Amino acid sequence: DADVTQTPRNRITKTGKRIMLECSQTKGHDRMYWYRQDPGLGLRLIYYSFDVKDINKGEISDGYSVSRQAQAKFSLSLESAIPNQTALYFCATSGVLAGDYNEQFFGPGTRLTVL
Amino acid sequence: QKEVEQDPGPLSVPEGAIVSLNCTYSNSAFQYFMWYRQYSRKGPELLMYTYSSGNKEDGRFTAQVDKSSKYISLFIRDSQPSDSATYLCAMSWGTGNQFYFGTGTSLTVIP
Numbered sequence: 274d275a276d277v278t279q280t281p282r283n284r285i286t287k288t289g290k291r292i293m294l295e296c297s298q299t300k301g302h303d304r305m306y307w308y309r310q311d312p313g314l315g316l317r318l319i320y321y322s323f324d325v326k327d328i329n330k331g332e333i334s335d336g337y338s339v340s341r342q343a344q345a346k347f348s349l350s351l352e353s354a355i356p357n358q359t360a361l362y363f364c365a366t367s368g369v370l371a372g373d374y375n376e377q378f379f380g381p382g383t384r385l386t387v388l
Numbered sequence: 389q390k391e392v393e394q395d396p397g398p399l400s401v402p403e404g405a406i407v408s409l410n411c412t413y414s415n416s417a418f419q420y421f422m423w424y425r426q427y428s429r430k431g432p433e434l435l436m437y438t439y440s441s442g443n444k445e446d447g448r449f450t451a452q453v454d455k456s457s458k459y460i461s462l463f464i465r466d467s468q469p470s471d472s473a474t475y476l477c478a479m480s481w482g483t484g485n486q487f488y489f490g491t492g493t494s495l496t497v498i499p
Contacts, residue, residue: 332486
């Protein structure tokens with residue numbers, strides 16, 4: 274079984290709709306991250322969480338919100354989706370169990386299309 | 389100016405060639421340097437990890453960091469078709485701090 278899972282894997286939605294992307298991990302890591310990947314722009318950090326009560330904005334948090342429901346679950350919401358939020362979204366985790374925090378483990382990604 | 393610059397390629401080489409992938413950066417505070425490999429329709433996975441300056445070798449892969457020039461490289465020797473992927477560099481100033489990724493270089497190794 275995959276250590277970091279994301280649901281859904283693909284989603285097509287319309288402008289103005291609320292969307293939630295979910296991430297679960299079985300690695301026991303305390304830190305979780307949400308990125309988006311766009312051609313020519315690479316991976317950009319949206320939000321990150323060092324533990325359940327610690328959530329921080331990343332480089333491009335406008336238009337997004339997150340919820341850390343448990344150590345193993347981190348959700349990303351688009352309150353009112355717009356077309357320029359069309360992208361590939363990745364969840365990642367890291368934890369001191371990996372030696373230090375500099376190895377991030379990525380999920381398989383969610384391809385989101387906003388029409 | 390972006391924190392991390394990486395030539396997107398694409399790069400196409402014959403099997404067995406030596407591949408050189410590079411990134412430059414602007415923030416002299418970066419201390420940790422990573423290379424991730426991303427296969428099509430997959431999430432990135434860590435390939436190499438270096439702290440501060442110097443070289444690190446792992447099999448056919450060598451990572452180099454030149455902090456004086458703010459330049460990092462990944463060399464792949466005896467490249468194989470299975471090395472065909474996108475390679476992303478990433479950097480941070482402290483363990484567990486925010487990563488800054490390059491845009492990725494797409495590599496194809498032709499049999």
